[in-house]
Amino acid sequence: MPADRLPADIVHVKRALLSVSDKTGLIDLARTLAAMGVELLSTGGSAGTLRQAGLTVVDVADVTGFPEMMDGRVKTLHPNVHGGLLALRDDAGHVAAMQAHGIAPIDLLVVNLYPFEATVAKGADYDTCIENIDIGGPAMIRAASKNHRFVNVVTDPEDYAALLAELGTHDGATSYGFRQGLAQTAYARTAAYDAAVSNWMAGALNVVAPRRRAFAGTLAQTLRYGENPHQRAAFYTDGSARPGVATAKQWQGKELSYNNINDTDAAFELVAEFAGKGPAVAIIKHANPCGVALGATLAEAYGRAFDCDRTSAFGGIIALNQTLDGPTAERIVEIFTEVVIAPDADDAARAVFAGKKNLRLLTTGTLPDAATLGLAFRQVAGGFLVQDRDAANVTLDDLRVVTKRAPTDAEMRDLLMAWTVAKHVKSNAIIYVKDGATVGVGAGQMSRVDSTRIAARKADDMAQAMGLAQPLTIGSVVASDAFFPFADGLITAAEAGATAIIQPGGSMRDDEVIAAADAAGLAMVFTNQRHFRH
Template sequence: MPMDRRPVRRALLSVSDKSGLVEFARALSARGVELISTGGTRKALTAAGLSVKDVADVTQFPEMMDGRVKTLHPTIHGGLLAVRENPEHEAAMLAHDIAPIDLLVVNLYPFEATLESGAAFETCVENIDVGGPAMIRGAAKNHDSVAVLVDPSDYAALLGELDAQNGATTLTLRRRLAQKAFARTAAYDAAISNWLAQEIGDPAPPWRALGGRLAQEMRYGENPHQGAGFYLGGPKRFGVSTARQLQGKQLSYNNVNDTDAAFESVAEFNPARTAAVVIVKHANPCGAAEGASLEEAYLRALRCDPVSAFGGIVALNRRLDAAAAKKIVEIFTEVIIAPEADEEAVAIVAAKKNLRLLVTGGVPDPRAPGLALRAVAGGFLAQNRDNAVVDDMKLAVVTTRAPSEAELADLKFAFRIAKHVKSNAIVYAKDGATVGVGAGQMSRVDSSRIAAQKAAEAAATAGLIESLAKGSVVASDAFFPFPDGLLAAAAAGATAVIQPGGSMNDAAVIAAANEAGLAMVFTGTRHFRH
């Protein structure tokens, strides 16, 4: 039967992150707790005037091999793992002069931070902690007797408990800390194993571990009856995970999902080449454009589908300036995300107190490798993220007529956006802006018709007689299985087509394109997004 209250008389501290360490250790010492420590942690504590016993004095064995071997010793692990009130364990402790350790305070070598810094392979390996996880797991397993802290944010809770319980910890706290400890070592090992899988080029290793740290507990998930949290894990990638929220309401689950989709879309456009804006609604781009300025790009993106843009997410690939901010706040917008923001732009957005403004510190590299995950019943799917970029593809002209230079530029633009539209995806574009988007339909011809309808509606809203699709180009995320979808695009006014190719009916589709006078190029790369 587990005991509820356990006094803390002896503590082992060995931390990489020393924030709050000295104050915490001083508070323990003031409560009569004996302190044991290692290497740099011990130096920091003794420099602060605290009395600390060296682990080497406890083990009677010197630290060696550049610190790789110091706590891997029976006197340490015996003190952590011994079951109190177990006669056999107590006899072993007495026979081998092993004293119990009631509190373990360990945070691990900074492997994740080292990896994030772009360090060399050998440096990353040296920052893989071995003794730390071993001690953490031992203490967490024996949480009936031992409290384990892996996060400085828990120092205050532990000290508060000692005060409330006359120098003891409760089983409730110890179990909560044990859960966190096991989760921390699991996330740590996940980061290491996924890094090695990437290093050896294995897209489907026999075991795949996942881990993350809670960044935000959501009020609810996709719907109010679903609980949810936002977790950080994996290699650093500019976006919602790196963003500072300058103002606005707390992000919701759907906000995070949609904002990530928007920023990944706009990242397809190199900020050194052009200003670009993507407007997203329900994870689908509903408008996207390049421009000489962000203001111009936003207005051109908005024109594509001003109705869907209401309550949407606006992503920019450059620093938000005042001119763009003034236009964006004219309609209801949920989130603005940009690499940075000018002070004047921040002040303009501040007038809309609920509008979230996120600055990420940079734009993600669309070519960078990474993992894409999706839950299924009883497991999950894992794949390499779609980091194919149209600028790297060998485009093949398959029709009698080749696209003009202007058409080719628009074809590449449209294919960049089609990559981020739910399948079946059809995107009409003209002069570096979307003019119609068809997303998520079971039939590709339906997507084509919806995109054409959107282009006609946008023209009507702008007071134009002729559909915006007239003279546009069209991109399809996958091949046209039959000529009907392509012919629907031609009927809407498209003059050129970009698609992966690879259908059994390619010859018939090419013949239909030639008959309609369309230019068509094949990319050889598909961009399904289910």
């Protein structure tokens, strides 16, 4: 950049345009600006709010010479506004144009946009959503951001305090670095806004794979580090109202880490599968369940989940599908636990946890709907993959018995539970369930037979630790997230004591696998549905 075009450092704020949808903090901001001698311009509702507070305001209509029209769609789209935002104050040609056309500079733009995201979240109809797409606001924000050498742009009430502090430090002026930061935040806001509009429209038009896809988030937390201490990380929210770790209230404990957030999300999404099915508890370690159980009470469900793999449960994440109570809390604090998340927690439970300062307690108010579709995406080199979240499940009517023996009613209940858990276990996934509780979980192995063996071995180890005479898998059922390519995995499950199998089917060797099940006296059902999770 030539020496005579170096960015201005200090810029005094003499004229400000305030036009906001969210009036939070507006009056206090305007009063402070006015006390500094700043001339206030405003539009519509913002101008009315300021006048009611006793402030002197110039209507933008008086600046442009045009009234607001078309139900407010046209009010700021005018050279007297955009020229005041875009003009380079050190460019003789720009200054001459301003003088020739009577355009006065605008040093501060305070704008927040029509509440499009909130309108969509409320389930508004198509036309209402369209009417809540802001036009003039993003245009002004982009103009002011581009010209941040001379113009301040504020798009969020959260930044009002920082702006006033900066003005106080510099006697009514701002520094170049401060304006740069405001511009970056402003560009991110308009990008997020456009992403919200484009993604909503893609959904409204049922466009599964739009030509361009954008995602945006709002910083919720700067994390100490990522998966490992050498990785920088942050947590962003996407503005959705889905109950979970992003919307939860944290009652106690230190800040959540990257791994805490990832594992807590996995735990809560899993336990939400059992909404309305009685007390349920899921214990997660490294994003995989190490115990899931139903019970007559939450305390019983926790104990049964814990007994699946007591070793792995240490330092784990616990999710509950009902209000956490005192007796369950007493059980949980018997070992070290990182995070507990539930729809709510009663006073007795919170009192129990109060003595464990490092234990984080989160409540969400309700459970997420496990059947609700949404988008999941993952970065790869040079791009990212986008898919629907796995919201599928099966009912009794979806199952096809393929063996000579059909499952008993009790086996069928356990099969459906095992299949539900399988959806939340890293592939290759094998889950043994008995009487409404997991008794063995094999996750993330390169071969399905290895997952089957590992789950059975862990169940055997747990039985020995509990002083039981036989492995926990005796009399259990087994779920496989994908088909058995060979009979060896099924035979291994039968040798571990399983009596029934649920799997997708569809292998070239289905006949061989079915014959092996019949030979072992197993019942087996096909789902015609796969639950890979990578």
